[in-house]
Amino acid sequence: MKRHPKEVERVTSEKSSKSRLSKHTKVGLVSACLVGVCCRYDGSERSSPLVLNLLKEGFFLLPLCPEQMGGLPTPRARNRLVGGDGGAVLDGRARVVDEGGNDNTKRFVEGAREVLKIAELFGARVAYLKAGSPSCGCDGEEGEGVTAALLRRKGIKVVGVE
Template identity: 50%
Template sequence: MILISACLTGTKCRYDGGGFAQYPELTTLVEKGEAIPVCPEELGGLPTPRPPAELVGGDGAAVLRGEARIVREDGTDVTEAFLEGARAAARIAEQHGVERAILKARSPSCGCSTVYDGTFTGCVIPGQGVTAALLSAMGLHVTDETTIP
């Protein structure tokens, strides 16, 4: 079983209220019952649309250790909502025997190799989002949509 960022299946759950329709192969996996779509940010109680948020002080692994935060551009701390969403996604993964995840690149939740750097200028740093970091710590293989041919 595969966990997939819901926005990659066209679900309109991105921070800006959008979704991505250009990955029909991911939607097909869900339709065939081979994948489960999740939006950790919605699972954490955040609305759609919502103000953008970025990691400050480190990546998702640092958030899990309590060494970094996730904040909106106006400074509002939304770390707890992101952590709750990550834990909810992890519970879903455990309940369904998920072995790998295909997540949204650069997201503060789902980024697998880079995330936005907290300056809200479009710059990225190496690291994972909080959900990707938690799933990786559980032993899941996490990748993002940039690996889809």
């Protein structure tokens, strides 16, 4: 039986999207600012050649910004961890406060939970996160950020990117 040209086109595109998916079996997360999204506190981005190379190699990385997902605007005042690291924030023993003295702890925790929700939905096993951030940081003087701490607690490997 002869297929209608449009039907053939639809079947072909379904096949090609399946083959694209099979190439992207390495699912992970990435801080959105590392792939060029202008979501940093000052409205800038921090594209990382390392992460962009991973994308070229076929890694499927979901770009997320926990601070925006927690409801903070861009640009926004700079935030810092007070009284402990991200793990202590999750346990209620530390806070996240901005330059104006506003307590944004709730937004940081909510943003981290939203990121985790997506990580679990897509089965992400690794997260490439921007170093030195009170959300995404996983090393440096400030210690681990809130999102980095939550992902690590849930068994997701966190890789810090400068």
